[in-house]
Amino acid sequence: xxxxxxxxxxxxxxxxxxxxCKPKGEAAAPAAxxxxxxxxxxxxxxMKDALxxxxxxxxxxxxxxxxxxxxxxxxxxxxxxxxxxxxxxxEAARQKAQGELPAGPFSGVPTLTKDLQEVTGVRTAYGSAAxxxxxxxxxxxxxxxxxxxxxxSVGKSATPEFGFLPTTxxxxxxxxxxxxxxxxxxxxxxxxxxxxxxxxxxPMAQAxxxxxxxxxxxxxxxxxxxxxxxxxxxxxxxxxxELTVKGFVTRTVRDSQTAMATMAATDRGLPAPVxxxxxxxxxxxIGFATKDAFGNEVHPDCKKAVLAAAKTCADLGHHVEEAAPxxxxxxxxxxxxxxxxxxxxxxVGSVSKALGGKPVPHELLEPFTxxxxxxxxxxxxxxxxxxxxQFAKEQAAARAFHKDYDFYLSPVLGEPPVKIGxxxxxxxxxxxxxxxxxxxAFTPYANATGHPAMSVPTxxxxxxxxxxxxxxxxxxxxxNLFALASQIEExxxxxxxxxxxxxxx
Numbered sequence: 001x002x003x004x005x006x007x008x009x010x011x012x013x014x015x016x017x018x019x020x021c022k023p024k025g026e027a028a029a030p031a032a033x034x035x036x037x038x039x040x041x042x043x044x045x046x047m048k049d050a051l052x053x054x055x056x057x058x059x060x061x062x063x064x065x066x067x068x069x070x071x072x073x074x075x076x077x078x079x080x081x082x083x084x085x086x087x088x089x090x091e092a093a094r095q096k097a098q099g100e101l102p103a104g105p106f107s108g109v110p111t112l113t114k115d116l117q118e119v120t121g122v123r124t125a126y127g128s129a130a131x132x133x134x135x136x137x138x139x140x141x142x143x144x145x146x147x148x149x150x151x152x153s154v155g156k157s158a159t160p161e162f163g164f165l166p167t168t169x170x171x172x173x174x175x176x177x178x179x180x181x182x183x184x185x186x187x188x189x190x191x192x193x194x195x196x197x198x199x200x201x202x203p204m205a206q207a208x209x210x211x212x213x214x215x216x217x218x219x220x221x222x223x224x225x226x227x228x229x230x231x232x233x234x235x236x237x238x239x240x241x242e243l244t245v246k247g248f249v250t251r252t253v254r255d256s257q258t259a260m261a262t263m264a265a266t267d268r269g270l271p272a273p274v275x276x277x278x279x280x281x282x283x284x285x286i287g288f289a290t291k292d293a294f295g296n297e298v299h300p301d302c303k304k305a306v307l308a309a310a311k312t313c314a315d316l317g318h319h320v321e322e323a324a325p326x327x328x329x330x331x332x333x334x335x336x337x338x339x340x341x342x343x344x345x346x347x348v349g350s351v352s353k354a355l356g357g358k359p360v361p362h363e364l365l366e367p368f369t370x371x372x373x374x375x376x377x378x379x380x381x382x383x384x385x386x387x388x389x390q391f392a393k394e395q396a397a398a399r400a401f402h403k404d405y406d407f408y409l410s411p412v413l414g415e416p417p418v419k420i421g422x423x424x425x426x427x428x429x430x431x432x433x434x435x436x437x438x439x440x441a442f443t444p445y446a447n448a449t450g451h452p453a454m455s456v457p458t459x460x461x462x463x464x465x466x467x468x469x470x471x472x473x474x475x476x477x478x479x480n481l482f483a484l485a486s487q488i489e490e491x492x493x494x495x496x497x498x499x500x501x502x503x504x505x
Contacts, residue, residue: 046070049252049495050109050203050259057108064097064108064152071110071154074201077505083176084186084195086115087123087156097152105258107150112157112196112205116189117143117246119156127159127189129172130351130364141235142246145263146206157205158192161366162347163244164340166216166413166440167423168192171366175420178220179499181464184417187220189213194221194249200502204255210244211340212412212443215455215470219412222457222466222494223249224485226256227443229476230450231268241388243339243447251495257482273478284484286313286471287323287401288409292441294329299415301467305458306411309469309488313409316487325401325408327394327445333437335390336444337375338383344372367425368432395449402451402474407484412455412470414439416463442470452478456485457494464499 045053045062056062072090079085093110101107118124118136125131139147146153158168158176168191169175176191178184179199186195190207194217197205207214209227218225228245230236235246250256260273288310290303297303314320347369351360362370376383401408418439424432446453453472460466473481489495 046074046200046203047498048203050111050250050255051105051252053109053203054105054107064101065094067108068093068097068110068152068154071202074199074505075154075196078179078199078201078501081177081182081501082179082195082199083174084158084192084199084201085112085155086125086127086158086173086192089119089122089153089155092122093152093154101150101152102148104150104262106204106262109151109204110202111146111151111153112155112193112202113143113146113153114190114193114206114208115156115159116163116208117206119143119153122156124156125172127161127163127170127172128365128369130360132172142206142233145234149259149263153206154202157190157196159190160188161369162343163189163208163210163213164344164368164372165189165423166212166436167418168195168217169420169423171425177420178417178465179501180222180460180466181417182501184419184463184465185220185423187217187413187417190217190249191220194218194223194225197221197223197249197251198499198502200498200505204248204250204259206246207249208244208246209447211336211447212440214247214249215412215443215453215468216440218249218455218457219468219470220417220466221249222460222468222497223251223455224253224256224457224489225249225455226260226478226481227446227453228260228264228478229270229452232260232264232270232273232452232478234263234265236265236268241339241391241448242450253482253485253489257478260478270476271479273482275479275483282480282483284313284318284406284480285404286310286318286320286407286409287405288320289322289324290411292329292414292438293327293332294438294441296414296438296441298411298413301416301459301461302411302413305467305469306409309409309456309458312488312492313484316491318484320409323401323405324410325445326397328390328397331390332394332445332448335387336448337372337433339387341372341375342381342384344369345376348373367429371429371433391448394445395451398445398449398451398472399474402477406473406477406480408472410442410470410472412442412468414441416461416465416467446472449475451475452481454481454485456488458492460497
């Protein structure tokens, strides 16, 4: 096993000084004074993480307006090639940046808001042609929390239709392209947000995760992404089997942890997401797997990433061995797809209601959305009792595993980021769904169980594509996940690695 290596090796050339004979009485030549090495150039502000952006504003080194203008300029330059921004809010961002902002570590920091979250007066299309003219009259609860933190959103980031697919290629808006290799996907559903952070447009961006939608794009774009415990964020609906949680995609661990520590709900009975300052350094027990619940081995690069992460953890002093929760395969897959399908049924009902109760024209929704709808078109909500019973079994398996292991280490996806067009809705949808079962085989379990899980950048492929790994923990145990991620970040750093597109913009 080889950990991911960034070899910044400098060749040391030793000059051998041979003392020649000097005439008697001749003084030895004075030793040469080594020239002072030039100072390393200061990186531009856009290369810094969100907390550093906030610190620059707080110290008066830059204004929030200056930072917003830099983000806007980079968005204008990069979006034509990458297509991460579906609705810009540039002027509103400038006005907000010039106004009085709430105090806090992210006050004035530019960001993006995912196009699944409503913003008053700003188009929220949910990635769908059916909502291209939808202008909400209210803010989503998570947007309210972002505003309270002083974040300045410069626009709405691209998402697949209703967040249903693990790639951001909505038919209504076109594909979002990976800045590391534009032939490939950014993942989904927070693909626009991840693309913008990876390209250095904003230092952090809002995301959400109902089946892997924070972890998958983080994996595909070389970022850090934490899927929180159920109920962690203030917009949680409080239902027992809520799948989706909100959050952010970030370049650094500290940005994600600080966002959670300052913006998360404090009344849910969950442990704090930050360890006490005097907590001793812990030795963690980590079980890892490179096969999914069906027994399928993942792509060699994804396996390599897991083994590299396992070695890094072992080198850090943690106990690492091959082990995995006793998750079910087909029963879970069926249950998850049933609940996903009821989400599509709700969408169809909402569109029909907006049309005055008329049938929804087929062209308003994508083929995959219709496929999900048709799965449950003739079923009522009573079938969800079986879904929740299956989720309870997976939750029990996770809790049993975490009695013996602090973390479960696995791939994020079954293969590296796929090419644009690979996840194709124009053909056989049944075949597409079968392919997705092996491509997205690891992330949905944490959504069903409610447990936290994170994606950590680990390696880059020969095609210059990032591949991360997933660590899952017991309910409410984000603090130890962040602690481990910080150790890995220090041992095998990733935040100083940028795609060429970002550097040339």
